[in-house]
Amino acid sequence: MKLSMWTYEGPPHIGAMRVVTGMKDVHYVLHAPQGDTYADLLFTMIERLKSRPPVSYTTFQARDLGRDTAELFKNAVREAYERFQPKAMIVGASCTAELIQDDPGGLAEAVDLPIPVIPLELPAYQKKENWGASETLYHLVRALCLNVETGKRKIGCKPTCNILGPTALGFRNKDDVKEISKLLDQLGIEVNVVAPLGASVDNLRAIPNADFNIVLYPEIGRLTAEWLKKRFGQDYNRKIPYGVLSTREFIEEVCGLANIQVKRKEVQAFESKSNDSVWYSSSVDSNYLTNKRVYLFGDATHVMNAVRVAKDEFAFEVVGFGTYSREFAREIRQLADEMGLKALVTDDYLEVEAEIERLQPELILGSQMERHIGKRMGIGASVISAPMHVQDFPCRYSPQYGYEGANVLFDTWIHSLMMGLEEHLIHLFRDDSEFKDDAMPSHLGGSLKNEGSAAKKELILSGLQEKEREIFWDEEATLELKKIPFFVRGKAKRNTEKYAEEIGCKSISLETLYDAKAYYGN
Numbered sequence: 001m002k003l004s005m006w007t008y009e010g011p012p013h014i015g016a017m018r019v020v021t022g023m024k025d026v027h028y029v030l031h032a033p034q035g036d037t038y039a040d041l042l043f044t045m046i047e048r049l050k051s052r053p054p055v056s057y058t059t060f061q062a063r064d065l066g067r068d069t070a071e072l073f074k075n076a077v078r079e080a081y082e083r084f085q086p087k088a089m090i091v092g093a094s095c096t097a098e099l100i101q102d103d104p105g106g107l108a109e110a111v112d113l114p115i116p117v118i119p120l121e122l123p124a125y126q127k128k129e130n131w132g133a134s135e136t137l138y139h140l141v142r143a144l145c146l147n148v149e150t151g152k153r154k155i156g157c158k159p160t161c162n163i164l165g166p167t168a169l170g171f172r173n174k175d176d177v178k179e180i181s182k183l184l185d186q187l188g189i190e191v192n193v194v195a196p197l198g199a200s201v202d203n204l205r206a207i208p209n210a211d212f213n214i215v216l217y218p219e220i221g222r223l224t225a226e227w228l229k230k231r232f233g234q235d236y237n238r239k240i241p242y243g244v245l246s247t248r249e250f251i252e253e254v255c256g257l258a259n260i261q262v263k264r265k266e267v268q269a270f271e272s273k274s275n276d277s278v279w280y281s282s283s284v285d286s287n288y289l290t291n292k293r294v295y296l297f298g299d300a301t302h303v304m305n306a307v308r309v310a311k312d313e314f315a316f317e318v319v320g321f322g323t324y325s326r327e328f329a330r331e332i333r334q335l336a337d338e339m340g341l342k343a344l345v346t347d348d349y350l351e352v353e354a355e356i357e358r359l360q361p362e363l364i365l366g367s368q369m370e371r372h373i374g375k376r377m378g379i380g381a382s383v384i385s386a387p388m389h390v391q392d393f394p395c396r397y398s399p400q401y402g403y404e405g406a407n408v409l410f411d412t413w414i415h416s417l418m419m420g421l422e423e424h425l426i427h428l429f430r431d432d433s434e435f436k437d438d439a440m441p442s443h444l445g446g447s448l449k450n451e452g453s454a455a456k457k458e459l460i461l462s463g464l465q466e467k468e469r470e471i472f473w474d475e476e477a478t479l480e481l482k483k484i485p486f487f488v489r490g491k492a493k494r495n496t497e498k499y500a501e502e503i504g505c506k507s508i509s510l511e512t513l514y515d516a517k518a519y520y521g522n
């Protein structure tokens, strides 16, 4: 048992739902108790899809458990086929149904439908949503493509690829696909199939006809790409086109996979036409961004790539990062090792909160949950990864990938920070009524939030004091501490206390504060 108030991922059957909901003519029969239909709302309310997910639930109740739940499941399969006439079906159990062990695969086979019926084994007590989506895509593609003969590419035709990984309820997946398709078109590469988002059963059967695959979201597409590589010799990309530097490397890699020359001049012209983030981040107004302390948390792919953008494109100082994607723990730990950091791999948001409190960053890039943590601590935050709420399914075009994606990253990350001039004003005139210490960025409606934010910061600081009451700050040192700009004050306070502890000092005077400053300055 684990006490959990917030989960980063849903159970694996939600992942399966994301795959089928993205597709056109596949239906999912889910053995699940009454009430599990809540999952429909994720799609109709958060993603605002116009129709219900293609999912039939058995919705058994307590009184059904004394009767034949297996028969209930078979009827649901028959009815779903008659009503929706899908071209393929997947069947499986949700967490509760897993306990009654009805074997959805065997039961569906007994119904003997004239379409492929693919059983899913999704262990709800060990695995999570992304794993469920990855398994579902893999089993669908495997079942539909295993015996397909590959079409030979005709001489003179454009090279072709599939795009694997985007699903319904994916973080900016729809716009990423648009952006990357545009980029591929520019390179002279044709997109054969995008899957699962927007694909039909016939589209999935055509996957082996492409020359290679592009995995946009490894959490969901890599398993399938690995199988396609083994079965049909289709190679796939390792670079993710996130940020300008990675997009350039992605272009080189993809041209290699497509066996075509990179037309550098054309690509450069396309980049300067489509991207402003390179210029924006090097313009003088961005000077104040240098060495801003940033913390990142989310799914592994978005975090690992955002670390690079933060560090190499926007000149932030990455003070820590982590992921809830346990399947990618090795990769994320390796990246952290290379940077001399320790990656946090956890799905417990309390651990993430403690890490953020310890590190006191000036900006958080995370999921919806880290946005809440940032709000509580008065630290600016931007969402870079699922799980996200309805505002991260925006109306406007907002990819994260490719050149336009890099523009979006620049705007959304920087927006959460205090603007340079304001930062200076606060430093110079900290008693001013508007630009006072503890003010929120005024471009985010700061004055309205001053009271709450200041109160929260005091709470956090007093919380720290509470924990470290044995270290006493004298009046002079406290006043001097307040002169330090708020966005680095937490760090200064922690460092001074750490220093005092190290030298065995129980009270902090002005002198200790300056000694600590000199000590860490060296």
Ligand code: SF4
Binding pocket: 011, 032, 033, 035, 036, 094, 095, 096, 097
């Ligand atoms: S079966 Fe699983 S997803 Fe459905 S209500 Fe129970 S715990 Fe939640």
